Amino acid sequence: MTAALELEGLRKSFGKTEIIRGVDLSIGKGERHAIIGPNGAGKSTLFNLITGRFPQTAGHVRLHGHDLAGKAPFEINRMGLSRSFQITNIFPRMTVFENVRCSLLWSMGYKYSFWNMVSKSRALNEGAEEILEQINLSNRRDLPAGVLSYAEQRALEIGITIAGGADVIMLDEPTAGMSNTETDYIVGLIEKVTEGKTLIMVEHDMGVVFGLCDRISVLVYGEIVATGEPEAVRADQAVQEAYLGAALEAEH
Amino acid sequence: MTDTSSIMTKKRSYGGLTTATVAPWVICTVILLVLPYVFQSNSALTIMNQMAITIVFALAYNMLLGQGGMLSFGHAVYMGMGGFMCMHVMNWVEYENIPLPLPLLPVIGGLFGMGMATIIGSFSTRTAGTVFAMISLGIGELIAASSVIVVAFFGGEEGVSGDRTYGLPVFGYEFLTKIEVYYLTAGWLVLSALLMYLFSRTPVGRMANAVRDNPERAQFLGYSARWVRFYSFCASGFFAGVAGGLFAINFEILTEENLNLVTSGSILLITFLGGVGFFFGPIIGAIVFTLLQSVLSLQTELWQLYVGALFVLTVMYFPGGLAGVLMMHVVPYKLGKLGTLVVPYIKTLIPAAIGILGLASFCELMFHFKHAAVGEHDMSLFGIAFSTHSPIPWVVIVAVTVIGFWLAKRNSVELRETWGNANVMTPSKEGGAQ
Numbered sequence: 260m261t262a263a264l265e266l267e268g269l270r271k272s273f274g275k276t277e278i279i280r281g282v283d284l285s286i287g288k289g290e291r292h293a294i295i296g297p298n299g300a301g302k303s304t305l306f307n308l309i310t311g312r313f314p315q316t317a318g319h320v321r322l323h324g325h326d327l328a329g330k331a332p333f334e335i336n337r338m339g340l341s342r343s344f345q346i347t348n349i350f351p352r353m354t355v356f357e358n359v360r361c362s363l364l365w366s367m368g369y370k371y372s373f374w375n376m377v378s379k380s381r382a383l384n385e386g387a388e389e390i391l392e393q394i395n396l397s398n399r400r401d402l403p404a405g406v407l408s409y410a411e412q413r414a415l416e417i418g419i420t421i422a423g424g425a426d427v428i429m430l431d432e433p434t435a436g437m438s439n440t441e442t443d444y445i446v447g448l449i450e451k452v453t454e455g456k457t458l459i460m461v462e463h464d465m466g467v468v469f470g471l472c473d474r475i476s477v478l479v480y481g482e483i484v485a486t487g488e489p490e491a492v493r494a495d496q497a498v499q500e501a502y503l504g505a506a507l508e509a510e511h
Numbered sequence: 512m513t514d515t516s517s518i519m520t521k522k523r524s525y526g527g528l529t530t531a532t533v534a535p536w537v538i539c540t541v542i543l544l545v546l547p548y549v550f551q552s553n554s555a556l557t558i559m560n561q562m563a564i565t566i567v568f569a570l571a572y573n574m575l576l577g578q579g580g581m582l583s584f585g586h587a588v589y590m591g592m593g594g595f596m597c598m599h600v601m602n603w604v605e606y607e608n609i610p611l612p613l614p615l616l617p618v619i620g621g622l623f624g625m626g627m628a629t630i631i632g633s634f635s636t637r638t639a640g641t642v643f644a645m646i647s648l649g650i651g652e653l654i655a656a657s658s659v660i661v662v663a664f665f666g667g668e669e670g671v672s673g674d675r676t677y678g679l680p681v682f683g684y685e686f687l688t689k690i691e692v693y694y695l696t697a698g699w700l701v702l703s704a705l706l707m708y709l710f711s712r713t714p715v716g717r718m719a720n721a722v723r724d725n726p727e728r729a730q731f732l733g734y735s736a737r738w739v740r741f742y743s744f745c746a747s748g749f750f751a752g753v754a755g756g757l758f759a760i761n762f763e764i765l766t767e768e769n770l771n772l773v774t775s776g777s778i779l780l781i782t783f784l785g786g787v788g789f790f791f792g793p794i795i796g797a798i799v800f801t802l803l804q805s806v807l808s809l810q811t812e813l814w815q816l817y818v819g820a821l822f823v824l825t826v827m828y829f830p831g832g833l834a835g836v837l838m839m840h841v842v843p844y845k846l847g848k849l850g851t852l853v854v855p856y857i858k859t860l861i862p863a864a865i866g867i868l869g870l871a872s873f874c875e876l877m878f879h880f881k882h883a884a885v886g887e888h889d890m891s892l893f894g895i896a897f898s899t900h901s902p903i904p905w906v907v908i909v910a911v912t913v914i915g916f917w918l919a920k921r922n923s924v925e926l927r928e929t930w931g932n933a934n935v936m937t938p939s940k941e942g943g944a945q
Contacts, residue, residue, distance in 0.1 A: 348727065350725050352724050364714045371742055376713060
């Protein structure tokens with residue numbers, strides 16, 4: 260069985276600075292995988308490399324066994340990979356409903372058509388309503404997305420990310436900047452909407468990571484120092500020295 | 512709790528034609544049909560035709576600016592090229608006896624405009640920001656310059672002219688009279704506006720909004736921002752070309768003026784004045800601008816100064832344009848408080864209008880004082896004749912202006928307060944509204 264996502268010797272340099280220094284990682288289908296690491300470790304850069312936002316300097320990214328080299332973000336998305344962003348990235352001037360509906364268009368096969376009316380398609384509109392219900396934003400349906408609260412915008416972003424039906428979901432710090440209750444809410448949401456899908460997330464909140472994920476990779480200075488199940492990673496000496504020790508101490 | 516569950520269980524009907532969506536179209540069509548009976552003079556028909564053409568052009572332009580987030584400084588190219596092509600076709604129809612009915616001519620203009628847009632758009636729509644604007648400016652300048660070089664197509668300085676009446680008669684109409692041309696133009700106006708509206712409801716039209724708001728996010732939803740822009744650009748080029756065809760039919764002449772940057776600039780101004788955020792914004796802009804241009808220009812030589820001032824003030828204080836100002840009143844209307852605004856509006860806007868007229872009078876007086884023929888001291892404003900070299904009119908005008916603005920400013924405090932109240936639900940009513 261091919262892995263859902265496979266990284267092989269992935270490297271990225273900005274000028275002379277090497278940010279990602281050879282990452283090998285294999286994430287299986289249906290796995291929930293977290294990438295953690297101190298600030299500046301290159302987690303977001305790694306995400307951007309995988310999703311085609313930046314071209315890699317060397318190495319390979321394979322999605323279901325297909326090499327993603329040279330593919331534009333929209334092509335990668337069509338192959339079944341969807342992502343959210345660290346900084347909320349929605350369509351602020353469109354309504355919440357429109358946001359979700361737009362994210363369904365491609366996967367429902369509408370492409371660039373100008374002979375279909377979006378309001379006429381029952382499947383499209385009901386699909387969008389369903390997602391709104393999943394992310395609990397049905398009562399915000401007709402508001403411009405830009406006026407939602409921060410947590411609601413994050414929820415909407417997750418809704419947009421999963422709407423297209425991609426089977427590999429990448430979330431970049433979905434709970435960043437949230438209060439405890441908001442975090443609980445978002446974690447529950449993530450659990451619900453990624454059921455049966457492959458999830459890769461960058462996260463700072465250790466509680467979230469250990470509760471949600473099957474496996475964890477620790478990224479330090481562009482290299483993965485450990486990969487494994489939460490308990491194993493927590494016990495790993497190198498990880499504790501490099502990163503976790505400080506974080507765990509801070510929690511107490 | 513009951514509130515949310517009622518939303519959940521409420522069955523929404525999709526795509527059904529409702530009174531709310533159809534009514535504006537029916538009303539506008541009826542108005543278009545009736546207008547020539549109200550304004551019967553030839554000059555009124557000319558103005559209305561001009562208005563209809565500008566509306567089509569402005570709506571086409573707003574497909575880029577308002578819906579696609581692309582600021583074009585050279586959109587006259589697509590209207591002009593469509594128009595020039597139509598003039599040539601009109602002449603071929605005359606000399607070669609091609610059986611082409613005149614009402615179909617705008618289609619040719621549209622296709623030619625779209626052809627141009629396909630070529631230019633293939634490289635200009637790569638990004639939306641400054642690069643797109645600069646390319647559009649460059650292309651605009653390039654085509655306008657070639658109008659004196661490629662004389663065979665653009666007809667040099669005198670342009671290309673023709674005669675619309677040689678087309679195949681349609682039900683006996685040969686489009687000799689203005690009124691026949693009016694109905695042709697109005698028909699195309701309704702058709703184009705409807706098609707452009709429907710375009711905005713299609714998947715590619717919706718994604719145009721998405722790409723405008725956030726091109727990167729759209730990419731991660733499976734859409735190439737560039738292709739979405741390209742399709743919008745081609746569609747916009749088509750309708751600009753249709754407007755060009757209508758121009759050719761109405762005026763039977765196209766010149767360099769139809770291509771140049773002045774025309775491109777004024778369509779930007781018109782669209783912005785009307786409001787880019789709403790579909791009907793450019794329609795209002797086109798109507799207001801055409802009226803100002805045709806009516807105000809008969810009254811004063813300084814009309815461009817006033818239009819310019821209006822534009823600057825709109826950009827500064829009402830970025831939503833006139834449509835935005837209208838739509839601001841939806842909330843007070845829904846809260847049933849529109850009535851409370853009437854009196855403060857009257858108390859503020861009438862002195863403001865007097866102040867503005869006073870200021871305009873001052874400009875006119877100054878202009879007359881400086882530029883009138885030597886020894887010519889008499890002028891009249893609002894039907895009052897006076898001498899520009901006597902101090903009395905100066906004093907009166909300055910006084911009227913100052914008092915007008917002072918009153919407006921004083922009363923605007925009350926208006927602002929009422930406006931604030933009109934936009935919030937009063938606590939006592941809130942219980943009842945649930």
